[in-house]
Amino acid sequence: MQFPTSFEIAGHQLSPPLILSPMAGVTDSSFRRIAKKCGHIGLIVTEFISVEGLTRGNLRTHEMMRFTPEERPIAIQIFGYDEVRMRWAAEIAEEAGADFIDINCGCPAKKVTNGGGGSSLLRDLPQLKKILLEVKRAISIPMTVKIRAGWDDKSINCIEVAKLIEDCGGAMVTLHGRTRVQGYKGFANWDLVRAIKENVSIPVSGSGDILNPQDAMRRFSETGCNAVHIGRAAIANPWIFRQTWETMNGLEPYQPTPKEMYLLYYEYLGYLREAMPERGVIGRLKMLSAQFLRGVANATHLRTSALRAQSVEEMLPFVDEYFALAEQFGVDLKLQTARDESAEMMTCGV
Numbered sequence: 001m002q003f004p005t006s007f008e009i010a011g012h013q014l015s016p017p018l019i020l021s022p023m024a025g026v027t028d029s030s031f032r033r034i035a036k037k038c039g040h041i042g043l044i045v046t047e048f049i050s051v052e053g054l055t056r057g058n059l060r061t062h063e064m065m066r067f068t069p070e071e072r073p074i075a076i077q078i079f080g081y082d083e084v085r086m087r088w089a090a091e092i093a094e095e096a097g098a099d100f101i102d103i104n105c106g107c108p109a110k111k112v113t114n115g116g117g118g119s120s121l122l123r124d125l126p127q128l129k130k131i132l133l134e135v136k137r138a139i140s141i142p143m144t145v146k147i148r149a150g151w152d153d154k155s156i157n158c159i160e161v162a163k164l165i166e167d168c169g170g171a172m173v174t175l176h177g178r179t180r181v182q183g184y185k186g187f188a189n190w191d192l193v194r195a196i197k198e199n200v201s202i203p204v205s206g207s208g209d210i211l212n213p214q215d216a217m218r219r220f221s222e223t224g225c226n227a228v229h230i231g232r233a234a235i236a237n238p239w240i241f242r243q244t245w246e247t248m249n250g251l252e253p254y255q256p257t258p259k260e261m262y263l264l265y266y267e268y269l270g271y272l273r274e275a276m277p278e279r280g281v282i283g284r285l286k287m288l289s290a291q292f293l294r295g296v297a298n299a300t301h302l303r304t305s306a307l308r309a310q311s312v313e314e315m316l317p318f319v320d321e322y323f324a325l326a327e328q329f330g331v332d333l334k335l336q337t338a339r340d341e342s343a344e345m346m347t348c349g350v
């Protein structure tokens, strides 16, 4: 099978067709920089950013929009309900230098859907239409949209929504093939990605449960999608994009050395410390550690101890010991990217 080598968003050629999925509490600039360094990401999407925060001048929200040049091409993802605030926020994001604006129509969290945003928009297509037309009219960069399958399994409407997105000038649609009610349980339905692909002519990306290069290749060939998003697996293994690209091209996938993993871990810590106070750093470091410190035989107790630590200083000796064992015994990346059933807990209040 010939796999796509690139994809196009409104005339912008992006390669490879592998996208770092937006993840609130994860894909901040610090994480995006280390992921990008591992190679072969065609497009990065920021964690979602509240239009309420952006348009009311919340400094922390504005801070979330910051990115460094090496993160390009980058889509800034926004969420909200009110079409005027959505438009205004999209203008702010364009001004901040985004290459694309991504509209979130997938977030299942109550604090988002209660305000009418995220996956709630899948139940309010007139409002979604208003938002898309307002945003499209206001910005000169392409608008993309990320959706879920539907609200629940009785109201799966992603094909209708994808057509609406195309009609309103959306330049790409991404489907995470779970319903809102499903949350992160079960599996993403990739048949719906294929169905959308057959019904619209804008590019389609699929999202959900890609854990290794073989999963990505299978999804490309089963659905004909233009690109795939990779989320959780990239936390455990940010080299997954490079490995996928190489496997798609018949090459042996790159295996990072334990030393490289160690250096990447500390580079991430350095970026975090530049970006936030120490009490924020520990939360983010634990988020990474829970996924990244896996795959070394007999080292689970070190990960557990690191995750129980009260401060970064207290954590690091466990981390160092983990990487010393990794040097000695090696890291099994397959083990590292085993499907994590605790995604629900990982969603950091999203």
Ligand SMILES: Cc1cc2nc3c(=O)[nH]c(=O)nc-3n(C[C@H](O)[C@H](O)[C@H](O)COP(=O)(O)O)c2cc1C
Pocket: 021, 022, 023, 024, 025, 026, 046, 047, 048, 077, 104, 106, 107, 146, 176, 207, 208, 209, 210, 229, 230, 231, 232, 233, 343, 346, 347, 348, 350
């Ligand atoms: C911790 C976490 C945060 C997420 N935050 C966002 C978000 O801000 N915007 C969004 O569109 N999707 C978000 N998602 C959904 C992911 O982008 C992705 O669609 C989903 O996790 C399925 O893909 P995966 O199996 O590759 O992780 C989040 C998922 C996780 C696990």
